[in-house]
Amino acid sequence: MKNLVLILALLIWNSISAQTKVKLRDLTFSVPSQFHYFAEQGRKLDLDFYNETGKIFTDSVDLEKFPKIQYQYYENPDSGLKSAEEVLRHLNEIVTKDIPADSLLINGSENYSLAKYSIMGKSLFEVKSLGKRGWLNLQYFDFPENDNENFRNITTIINSINHSGTYESDYDQHLKESGESSKWALIFLGISLLIYIIRKIIKKKVA
Numbered sequence: 530m531k532n533l534v535l536i537l538a539l540l541i542w543n544s545i546s547a548q549t550k551v552k553l554r555d556l557t558f559s560v561p562s563q564f565h566y567f568a569e570q571g572r573k574l575d576l577d578f579y580n581e582t583g584k585i586f587t588d589s590v591d592l593e594k595f596p597k598i599q600y601q602y603y604e605n606p607d608s609g610l611k612s613a614e615e616v617l618r619h620l621n622e623i624v625t626k627d628i629p630a631d632s633l634l635i636n637g638s639e640n641y642s643l644a645k646y647s648i649m650g651k652s653l654f655e656v657k658s659l660g661k662r663g664w665l666n667l668q669y670f671d672f673p674e675n676d677n678e679n680f681r682n683i684t685t686i687i688n689s690i691n692h693s694g695t696y697e698s699d700y701d702q703h704l705k706e707s708g709e710s711s712k713w714a715l716i717f718l719g720i721s722l723l724i725y726i727i728r729k730i731i732k733k734k735v736a
Contacts, residue, residue, distance in 0.1 A: 660692025
């Protein structure tokens with residue numbers, strides 16, 4: 530009986546935790562396994578930025594079924610001039626100046642933002658995630674009565690996003706270099722102070 534309960538628990542856990550992995554040029558992210566993935570790839574915007582659109586439906590046959598996920602991906606191999614927080618704030622302002630957000634979270638240290646909108650009777654959770662070579666813009670649509678469950682789902686999706694490299698702006702690079710310089714300056718100062726103290730002790734002993 531105990532073995533049967535354990536097997537059932539494992540089956541339920543696997544069905545809940547099962548994920549569908551989406552692979553893009555330099556990143557991956559996972560969505561609940563109930564979704565079916567369709568992609569239209571390689572639409573070129575200009576010399577430096579590329580756009581990849583994709584849609585993930587719970588049921589690809591019935592387009593009226595919810596929830597739905599869609600995303601856009603912008604490839605930018607060069608680091609930006611601004612910090613991640615500034616970039617994310619600017620990207621969100623493009624939308625929020627026309628459609629007020631119910632809530633907006635910008636996590637500059639983790640390079641992502643999460644906004645929630647109410648549009649035409651639906652809830653829209655929108656994620657923006659910055660990486661070294663580009664950024665992901667992902668929307669999750671569903672009915673408002675499912676907000677709590679969908680917030681948990683979108684949080685899981687955010688935690689699953691894996692860029693090939695971390696977004697690093699020129700500002701971040703400057704801070705890193707300044708930090709390295711400060712560290713070595715402190716080490717040099719500590720060594721110099723230690724040598725000075727040792728010399729003073731030796732002179733006292735000699736005297």
